[in-house]
Amino acid sequence: DAGVIQSPRHEVTEMGQEVTLRCKPISGHDYLFWYRQTMMRGLELLIYFNNNVPIDDSGMPEDRFSAKMPNASFSTLKIQPSEPRDSAVYFCASTLGLASYNEQFFGPGTRLTVL
Amino acid sequence: AQSVAQPEDQVNVAEGNPLTVKCTYSVSGNPYLFWYVQYPNRGLQFLLKYITGDNLVKGSYGFEAEFNKSQTSFHLKKPSALVSDSALYFCAVRRAGGSYIPTFGRGTSLIVHP
Numbered sequence A: 001d002a003g004v005i006q007s008p009r010h011e012v013t014e015m016g017q018e019v020t021l022r023c024k025p026i027s028g029h030d031y032l033f034w035y036r037q038t039m040m041r042g043l044e045l046l047i048y049f050n051n052n053v054p055i056d057d058s059g060m061p062e063d064r065f066s067a068k069m070p071n072a073s074f075s076t077l078k079i080q081p082s083e084p085r086d087s088a089v090y091f092c093a094s095t096l097g098l099a100s101y102n103e104q105f106f107g108p109g110t111r112l113t114v115l
Numbered sequence B: 001a002q003s004v005a006q007p008e009d010q011v012n013v014a015e016g017n018p019l020t021v022k023c024t025y026s027v028s029g030n031p032y033l034f035w036y037v038q039y040p041n042r043g044l045q046f047l048l049k050y051i052t053g054d055n056l057v058k059g060s061y062g063f064e065a066e067f068n069k070s071q072t073s074f075h076l077k078k079p080s081a082l083v084s085d086s087a088l089y090f091c092a093v094r095r096a097g098g099s100y101i102p103t104f105g106r107g108t109s110l111i112v113h114p
Helices: none
Strands: A004-005 A008-013 A019-024 A031-038 A042-050 A055-058 A064-073 A074-079 A090-097 A110-114 B001-006 B008-013 B017-023 B023-025 B030-040 B044-050 B056-058 B062-069 B073-078 B087-095 B110-112
Touching: A004 A090, A019 A090, A019 A110, A031 B073, A042 A064, A042 A074, A074 A090, A074 B044, B001 B062, B008 B056, B017 B056, B017 B110, B023 B030, B023 B073, B023 B087, B030 B062, B030 B073, B044 B056, B056 B087, B073 B087
Parallel strands: A008 A110, B008 B110
Antiparallel strands: A004 A019, A019 A074, A031 A042, A031 A090, A042 A055, A064 A074, A090 A110, B001 B023, B017 B073, B030 B044, B030 B087, B056 B062, B062 B073, B087 B110
16 A cells, blocks of 8 residues: 555745645545644644545634545645745545544645745 | 643653653543654654553554553653654544544654764
8 A cells, every 4th residue: 555645745836826735545544634734833633524525624724725525535735825824744644434543644745835 | 622742842862772752641531542753754654552451552663652541641662762763753642432533742852862
């Protein structure tokens, strides 16, 4: 298994531009999570999906952020328009949610820099 | 509500010495506890977890953790540290039977000196 796949690994963009981050979870996993990691705030949960349905998006910082999961093997996190304070590492994670004691599997992350 | 505290931002240890990374938690009911490791420029990687049963849990790379219910702690330990253990370590908790959202600690940077 290739694990959780994220693309791109690095993204540098200018303020005001649209940014789309992509994630392919592990096949068969029914929960998908998007996290943001910064030095100041640590690891923050942005949103999570169960069976492609968004369950809790209370961590999404503002309307500029949106996430979709059109099918079981693909999810996107979009920022439009991007701002310098969005610079962070964004992680996608998946888990098999039959039991809440199952661990999460994280992707390698996308390092976003907004100039 | 559930929370995790990792009281040390950084732990320094000499190679070959034992290491401990501390974690305390708060949760209503029984906890599921996890440790993850993050190497530079990588995602978090699962190390071990406590669900129920034996309070001493063994995981990957020679790490172990001890669940202490009375002290609400789940400290990560290794008898002999390696330079390659240098990384960021995260403790996480979920309430048994609760939501699938774990709460993560802020992370502890472990530095193992040669």
